[in-house]
Amino acid sequence: MDLDFTDEQVEFRDEVRTWLAENKPREQRPDDAAGIREYDLGWQRTQWDGGWAGIAWPTEYGGGGLSLTQQLIWYEEYAAQGLPGIDATFVGLNHAGPTLMTRASEEQRAFHLPRILRGEAVWCQGFSEPDAGSDLASLRTRAVIDGDELVINGQKIWTSFANIADYQELLVRTDATGSKHEGITWAICDMRLPGIDVRPITTIEGGAEFCEVFYDDVRIPLSSVVGTIGDGWSVAMSTLSFERGTAFTANQVRLAKIVEDLIDFARDHLGPDGRRPAIADDQIARRLAEVRAAVASLRAMTYVGICDAMRTDTPGPRGSMLKLVYADLCKEIAALGMDIVGADALRRTSRWEPNGWVGYYYYAFSQSIGGGTSEIQRNIIGERMLGLPR
Amino acid sequence: MDLLPSQDQLDLIAAASDFLESRLPIEGIRQRADDPSAVDPDAWREGAELGLLTLGLDEEYGGSGRLLDDEALLFATLAEHLAPGPYLASTLGARVAAQCGDLPLATAIGEGSTLVGLAELRGDGCIGPDSIKGTFDLIDHAGAAYLLVASRQGTALVRATQFPDIGDLPSADPGSRLATATVDAATVSHWLPAETDPLWLRGTVLAAAGLAGLANALTTMSTEHAKLRVQFGRPIGVHQAIKHACADMAVAADASRSQMLFAAVCVQSGREDAAFQAYAAKAVATKAAIGNGAATIQVHGGMGYTYEHNAHLYLKRAHLLAHLFGEPAEVLAELLDQGAPQ
Structure with a gap:
């Protein structure tokens, strides 16, 4: 090695x-x-x-x-x-x-x-619906073929950046008679089409990118269907395996920098006793060391995952472990950030500003929900890696 | 960059596993529970002949000259099988003897004829190149001619005769033996300064490797039980309360294994952040092994609470390893004192 x-x-x-x-x-x-x-x-x-x-x-x-x-x-x-x-x-x-x-x-x-x-188009993901979250395949947004067009009616939700997107990867139901994984179609939706109504949903972080999208007789040309009609589930799954393969590497790696920033912040910021820096507090120091160790291990897992992928050439369910560790750790770091911030937690900040720990804390909740909840990742690990019964 | 075991390393693990399963089965721990020594001397020597104590020792001292990642994989395997006996102290002891140029002692330890136990300073005291002082926990000292006394500054071999008043204590881990001894000025027979060889970090990585091995074995134990145990007409593993507990164990085991291998490579190659990585490995693996031990007892229900079941043996070994090469809180403090990793 x-x-x-x-x-x-x-x-x-x-x-x-x-x-x-x-x-x-x-x-x-x-x-x-x-x-x-x-x-x-x-x-x-x-x-x-x-x-x-x-x-x-x-x-x-x-x-x-x-x-x-x-x-x-x-x-x-x-x-x-x-x-x-x-x-x-x-x-x-x-x-x-x-x-x-x-x-x-x-x-x-x-x-x-x-x-x-080239940075000319923003895409968003039209997957989740009010009644189809973790159980994505139960989606109901309806698409009827009319001539050379699909006519869409229904609703998508939790669509990040729908308000600024040019295109959407849209999953619709073209056939409701078979099993729920059949009859789904994957289409490219131009977000400027008539009948699309994008409504922002304000997040707990105060973000401006979360949306719900309503479709009222939206006509998408059949030439925008990716794959074939009714084969959308397998098209969508090819996306998810890529997502769990390498797409989160950036996030995992970024956590290391966030922890080092938090340690620096704890050296400067006044601690809970109001006299010494936060890092002088035993409990805070231990928690900082714990997340430092955990982030190091996430990095090691990422390295192992990359070695593994180079050898086997397929992103297996191992990506679910990385996603799960990342999400849990992100929230743990964020919660620790709040405790270091102390009474300044009353003041709203943005995670995009230096030491925006309050904003980061509220943002962190999204990380164990979006892209497959931590509960779903645990199911995948339990069933596909450990072979536990469904 | 490569962090996956080679075929050579997989063969090594398989050979060690075969030996441990046939010669040192876990049941032996219960059978020897009242014996002064945790390990059968014949089995100990056979393991030594197989090279279990000298994997990382230079060939000129009778070792296999392998790198720390090989040793780490071996120590994970030893722990997975709850191998009894002072493997950690004897492996490091042979290294101290070798680095000090004492070929006869290095050979005797490596052959399994001379045993080295571990002495861990508890409370105030001093560990120096000439003498040591303080109250020590002795781990698996029965039959040992030497005790290994490690500090961040250097590592000593001290003759067992230098500990005149050894008081045996009941060991929480049935697979180990515990005693206490206080010395005023015990003479050091061999001293290896940390600048020559960072033995403290090697010990930290090997302890972490053992803990990672325990975490892994516990995951397997719980998962297999969850597949077989039927309640309400279905295997309990269908329920998320159990399934997710197993998933969390698997993740903790994987994290600790990945990090201890990463650290082994860093310590072996003398990377600048070697101490950071080694302390991180110990911290992560400690949490994983103890956490997985606790979860495994819960997953096994009433059976997990019995002496007859193996779960507690793993948990108890985890607690033992957690207190070697630095208290858990000390390891965290050392980790926080390090600069950012490379």
Whole structure:
């Protein structure tokens, strides 16, 4: 076993480090919808211009085609420099893009993939519905074929960035007669189509990106269907396996920086006794050490996962473990942040500002819900890894 | 970069497992419960012949010259089988003797003819290159000619005769033996300074490896029980209360294994953040092994509360390892004192 990088990998790391230092966005991320769109797409365009867009994408689709080790290096450097998380561009780069690559037609790919890479389009995910959360396959948003169009009626919910998105990966029910996994269709929905009504939902963090989407006789051309009519479940699953494979590496790696920032903050910030810095408090010090250790182990798990993926070439259920550890840890760190902040917890802050621990705390609750709840991850681990009965 | 065991390492684990299952079955712990020594001397020597004590020792001292990740995998395997006997102290003891140039002693320890027990300083005292002082917990000292006394500054071998008044104590772990001894100025026979070889970190990683092995074995034990035990007409593993407990155990075991291997490589290669990684490994693995032990007893219900079941043996071994190479709170304090990892 070794943790050594080859000469080429070291050279690559230096190149990434230099490029990020010179090109990273310097302004604080705005918190209004239009500002977020502008900011995230702008940063994506910068990466495109620098030749760093879509590092995980194969080169044949315009991506960087980086190896898993190179991706890890990129994410570690990215996190070390305190760069913003991949936010409004996440669905395009990590869900929609990879799905289109594996299942879309030549025409669909040619149109959409470059737009995602160049920072010209924001994508959102129309999966969850009021009655179809963890049980996604019970979705009911109806689509009826009328000529060469699908006519959509229904509702999606928890759709991050629907208010600023250009396109949506939309799961609809085209046939309600078979089992719930049959009769689902995956379509590209242009968010400017008539009949779409996007209503923002304010989050506990005060975020402006959460939405519900209503569809009233929305007509989507059949040419926007990805895969075939009724085969949408398998199309959607190809997205989820990518998501659980490498897409969360960035988040996992970023936690290490967040913990180090919290330790620095605890050295400066007055502790619970009102006299000494927070880190002088035994309980806080121990909890800081515990999360430091846990984050180190998450990093080691991420490394093992990458070695594993390089050997087997398939993202197995192991990704669920990483997602689960990440989510639990994110919340633990956030709760510790609140205890260090002390009475300043009364003041609203944003996670995008330096030491925005209050905002981070409220944001952290989303991490064990979105992208598959922690309960679902535990089911996957129990059933698919440990072989426990369903 | 590679953190997966090689075929060579998998073979090593398989060979060690075969030996432990046939010669040192867990049932032996209960059978020897009233014996002064936790391990059968013949089985100990056979294990030594197999190379269990000298895997990481240089070949010129009769060892296999393997790296710390091999040793870590071996110690995880030893713990998975609850192997009794002073493996940790004797492995490190052979290393101290070898690094001090004492070939006869290194060989005798490696062959299993000379045993080294572990002495852990409890409370105030002093561990130095010439002498040691204080009250020590002695672990598996029965039949040991030497005791290994480790500190962050260096590691000593002290002759057992230097501990005149040894008082046996009841050991919470039936698979180990415990005693206490107070010495004023016991003479150190071999001293290995940390600058020459960071033995404290090696010990920390191997303790973490043992804890990770326990966490893993406990996960398997609980999972198998959850598949077989039927209540309300179905295996209890269908219920999320049990299924999720097993999933959490699996995650804790994986985290501790990944981190201890990561740390082993860092300590082996002398990486700048080696201490950080080793302390993190010990902290994570301690929590995993004790947490999984507690959860396993709960998953097994009444059976888990009995002496006859193995669950408590694992939990008790976990508590033993947790108190070696630094108290848990001390390990956390040391970890927080380190700079950010590399």
